[in-house]
Amino acid sequence: MEGVIHVVGLGPGSRDYLTPAAERVVTQAEVLVGGRRALDLFAGLSAQRVEITGRLDDAITAIRACYRNHRVVVLVSGDPGFYSLLAVLRRHFPPEELEVIPGISSIQLAFARLKLPWDHATLISLHGRELSILQPFLDKFPLAILTDPVHSPSQIGQYLLSQGVTNRQARICQDLSYPSERIIVTDLEGMAAMEAMGNAVVVITDE
Ligand SMILES: C[S@@+](CC[C@H](N)C(=O)[O-])C[C@H]1O[C@@H](n2cnc3c(N)ncnc32)[C@H](O)[C@@H]1O
Structure with a gap:
């Protein structure tokens, strides 16, 4: 039973x-x-x-x-x-x-890999959601985002730039815990130019 x-x-x-x-x-x-x-x-x-x-x-x-x-x-x-x-x-x-x-959570491991505290982080998912849900959070940092293959890091970078956000650091944590794990540190322009990818968490900071 x-x-x-x-x-x-x-x-x-x-x-x-x-x-x-x-x-x-x-x-x-x-x-x-x-x-x-x-x-x-x-x-x-x-x-x-x-x-x-x-x-x-x-x-x-x-x-x-x-x-x-x-x-x-x-x-x-x-x-x-x-x-x-x-x-x-x-x-x-x-x-x-x-x-x-x-x-x-993937978010916990992302912050651990980046050696960043996440007590004041804003956590959002774009998994199956529209980029426009980022709108109220453009000035919140660190901003941690679950992505999907459509709303991938490059799309997020392009969206943030189109909204006038500048001078931010972007960290892309892909395939966390797998042998293929990658951590990429770049700026919004660099992230916007990346190829689409899946299974990634993006963390945006102002430093
Ligand atoms: C449906 S959500 C589930 C989130 C999950 N409950 C968590 O706590 O991590 C799936 C998203 O989580 C993120 N994710 C899950 N596993 C991941 C991993 N190993 N590396 C990077 N991102 C991951 C990706 O953004 C993926 O698209």
Whole structure:
């Protein structure tokens, strides 16, 4: 008997940043729900798998069908509460039916790599959102932005320049925790000229 959905933050991607608490919950799963990359991280486990594709409704239906009788674990990148599935799950299930295991957010690892404190940072996601949501935050620093392949660092640089923002440093943190990790330090002009990329966090500062 279960009746609780375990929502597990996996961190930025590498197992080095997976917490022991998260690993323990995942290894006890009977049903694993997550994107392809998250499921691949646990390819050795015998749990049944539900892959989340673009259609979140299908994943919710699959969870609803089995969480009362099986141990269902939902895998998310970074931390579940930061621009992730927790908001969606709360719309469909009451909080007492959710257990949340925090994970290290890509934003946390970005600030750690940059050796910058983030106590006064403004955090925004452009993942699937319009560039214009940056408008109220043009004078907030540090400004940390989740990107996606459409709203990529170059698009953000071009947008900030078009809004008259100048004299800023831009740090682009791509593929954090993976062997392909890259940290690029440049200015807005340099960022605007970059090729489009995915899986990146941008941090804008005024120094
Ligand atoms: C849907 S959001 C999920 C954020 C996640 N909940 C977190 O706490 O990091 C996905 C975005 O997070 C950022 N991201 C996630 N993993 C990353 C990584 N390893 N390196 C750089 N950015 C990453 C990228 O901006 C990506 O488009």
